[in-house]
Structure formats: structure tokens, C-alpha cells
Amino acid sequence: MNRAELADFLRRGRARLEPSDVGLAPGARRRTPGLRREEVAALAGMSVDYYTRLEQSRGPRPSRQMLTALARALRLTDDARDHLFHLVGEEPPRRDVASAHVRPGLLLVLDRLYDSPAQVVTDLGTVLAQNALAKALVGDMLAGPPPERNLTRRFFLDPTARALFPPEDLPAHARDHVAALRAVAAARPDDPEATALVAELRARSEEFAQLWEEHEVSLRRPGTKRFLHPVVGLLELDCEVLLSHHSHHHLIIHTARPGTESRERLELLRVVGTQDMTPTEAVG
Numbered sequence: 577m578n579r580a581e582l583a584d585f586l587r588r589g590r591a592r593l594e595p596s597d598v599g600l601a602p603g604a605r606r607r608t609p610g611l612r613r614e615e616v617a618a619l620a621g622m623s624v625d626y627y628t629r630l631e632q633s634r635g636p637r638p639s640r641q642m643l644t645a646l647a648r649a650l651r652l653t654d655d656a657r658d659h660l661f662h663l664v665g666e667e668p669p670r671r672d673v674a675s676a677h678v679r680p681g682l683l684l685v686l687d688r689l690y691d692s693p694a695q696v697v698t699d700l701g702t703v704l705a706q707n708a709l710a711k712a713l714v715g716d717m718l719a720g721p722p723p724e725r726n727l728t729r730r731f732f733l734d735p736t737a738r739a740l741f742p743p744e745d746l747p748a749h750a751r752d753h754v755a756a757l758r759a760v761a762a763a764r765p766d767d768p769e770a771t772a773l774v775a776e777l778r779a780r781s782e783e784f785a786q787l788w789e790e791h792e793v794s795l796r797r798p799g800t801k802r803f804l805h806p807v808v809g810l811l812e813l814d815c816e817v818l819l820s821h822h823s824h825h826h827l828i829i830h831t832a833r834p835g836t837e838s839r840e841r842l843e844l845l846r847v848v849g850t851q852d853m854t855p856t857e858a859v860g
Contacts, residue, residue, distance in 0.1 A: 579633040582663040583733040589650040590616050597651060599707070619649035621718065638664055641722065644676045648705065651680035669811050678704050682827060691814070691846060693830040699760045699796075700770055701727040701753070704825070709842075712813075712849050713803060713830070714740055728753040728775060732781040742802050742810070748762030754787040755794035760792070796826060803830075807848055 591610035595602050598619060606612075617627040622642065629635035638646070643664060647657040657677050658668035669677065678696050685693055686707050693710040695717070695756070697703050703717040703725045711717075717725050724730060730737045731753050738746055757777075761770040777784040796817050803811045813830040832839035 577637050577665045579635070582629050582660075585660065586616075586627075586646070586650070589656075590631075592796065593651060597684070597687075597841060598669075599690075601799075606850065607627075616646075616649050620645040623828065642671075647677050648683070650835060651683055652677070653851055658734055668751060670722060676702075676704060678825065679777050682825065689829060691843075695824045697727065697828055698735070699756075699824040699826065700773060701729075701757065703727065709846055711828075712845050718830065726773065728757050729777065732777055732784045740803055740805075742804055745802055750783060750796065751787060751792060752796075754784060754790075755792040756796050757792045758788065758791070796828075804844050805845060808845045811838045811841050811845075812836070813842070848859040 590613070591608070593611045593731070594609075595611065595615070596605070598615075600611075600615060613628055613631065614624045617624045620627065620642070622645065626635065638650045640661075642778070643661055643666065644657075647660055650656075654677065661668040672688065682696055683705060685703055686696060689707055690709070693707070693713045695703055695706040695710045702722075706717060711759070717727075717730075735859075741749060741790055746858060755776065757770075759766075761774055764770055779785075780787055798816050801813055801815050803813065805811060811832065816831070818827040818829070820824075832842045
């Protein structure tokens with residue numbers, strides 16, 4: 577691990593970014609160009625002290641997960657991401673499988689979609705990035721450990737995930753999840769992540785195992801989805817899926833049609849944000 581080179585690389589990467597580049601408000605006038613250390617730390621999901629020590633050449637060796645988070649926070653290109661891994665003495669992730677590194681251009685688009693829930697998801701269904709409105713709609717998928725960020729795993733193993741949808745829509749969602757996973761697993765038979773995910777779900781979910789045996793195949797496609805939000809109620813949203821074939825990523829955007837009740841509720845959700853995700857019971 578080259579601590580001095582790593583520190584210099586992080587400082588220069590931070591100085592190249594403006595708050596608007598990462599979806600942040602400019603705030604008060606800044607004495608120096610670039611992001612503040614606390615902003616990079618927040619974007620990467622680490623403590624300010626930990627990040628500060630990395631920039632001061634005295635930090636501990638970052639894990640691969642932490643390096644991926646830093647690359648995303650600093651909007652690094654694939655080549656710059658690989659360089660970051662090399663500075664720590666780690667082998668960069670392979671580029672022929674679904675990478676956890678989101679391309680800067682895709683993150684820029686995500687940051688601009690302030691009035692529509694949007695998130696970047698791998699073709700295996702793992703959420704890599706969300707905008708604020710997506711977090712308000714379905715929860716902060718990045719708050720938990722990596723295995724819990726997978727939408728298919730969450731749907732079949734986390735009962736709370738099903739509360740996001742009307743009960744009558746659940747069978748269709750289940751089939752869509754299984755069909756999409758089967759298509760990706762077949763296309764990449766040597767991908768250990770896909771193999772492990774299928775094995776876990778077949779072992780732990782009888783519903784998944786039964787649907788898997790039906791051998792339905794379907795990729796994620798645009799459509800209409802209904803969500804049950806605990807505060808604003810039912811939303812019927814159009815789902816657009818934009819593909820990034822280079823890295824097996826999908827940008828999934830949910831929009832409400834103008835003039836509809838769902839549009840009004842989505843606007844209310846944008847105002848309410850993540851302040852209160854559960855209704856308050858009346859007292860007395």
C-alpha cells in the first residue's frame with residue numbers, strides 16, 4: 577500500500593469535483609476548490625476521521641468495499657478506479673462481470689433526476705446508487721450490508737420488502753425477479769455472485785425454488801409499477817430501464833404521468849422526503 581500516493585490521489589480527486597457534480601448544493605462560499613472532506617466521507621459512507629487519515633497518509637488499509645465506495649464518491653473513471661485499487665495493493669475488479677463501480681456519467685444523470693425516483697442497479701438486481709426520491713420511495717438500500725442491497729434477495733427473504741407493493745401485484749413481481757435472474761445467470765455461468773445468489777434463494781425460499789423450476793426467462797423491461805408508500809399512499813408509476821452494456825448496469829427511473837393523482841403524491845413525497853416513513857397513530 578502506497579500511502580503517500582494514495583493520499584495525493586484522493587486529495588486531487590476531491591479538488592476536481594464541485595458540489596453540483598455530485599448532486600450537492602453549493603452552500604457557503606468555499607475557500608478552496610473542490611469538495612470538502614466531510615462531503616466525500618458522506619458520499620462514500622465512511623467516517624470523516626477515517627477519510628481524513630487516508631488523505632494524511634496515516635490511514636489503515638481500505639477494504640475492497642471501501643475502495644469501491646471511494647471510487648463512486650469521487651466519480652472515478654474505470655481506469656482511475658483501477659489505479660486506486662493498485663495504490664492499495666489490490667487487484668482491480670474484473671470488467672467482464674457486473675461491476676460495483678458506477679460510471680461518472682451515469683451518476684451525473686442520476687443526480688439530475690431530482691423529481692423522479694431513480695437508482696442504478698446491476699443486471700443481478702443489486703442497487704449501487706439511489707437519488708433522494710428513490711430512497712424516500714423504497715428506503716435507503718445502501719444503508720445495509722452488500723447482500724441486503726439485492727432487490728431479488730430482498731423480495732424473497734425480507735418480508736418488509738413486499739409491503740412496498742399491493743398484495744395482488746406480488747405474484748407478478750416474483751415471476752419477474754426469477755425470470756430476470758435466470759436470464760443473467762445463464763448468460764454468465766462462471767460468475768460466482770450469480771451462482772451464490774441462486775443457490776441461496778433456492779435453499780431459503782420455497783416460492784423462489786418453485787418458480788425457478790418453471791424456467792421462465794425475461795430481462796428487465798419498461799412497464800408500469802404500483803407502490804404502496806406508508807405516508808403518501810398508492811402511486812402508479814411508469815418504469816423506464818436504461819441499459820449500460822459496458823458495465824451490466826441499469827438506470828431505473830420511475831415517473832408519474834402529468835395530471836394524475838400519482839403525480840401529486842410523488843410531489844408530496846419529494847417534499848416529505850425521508851423525514852417520516854411510517855404513519856403516526858392518533859392518540860386518544
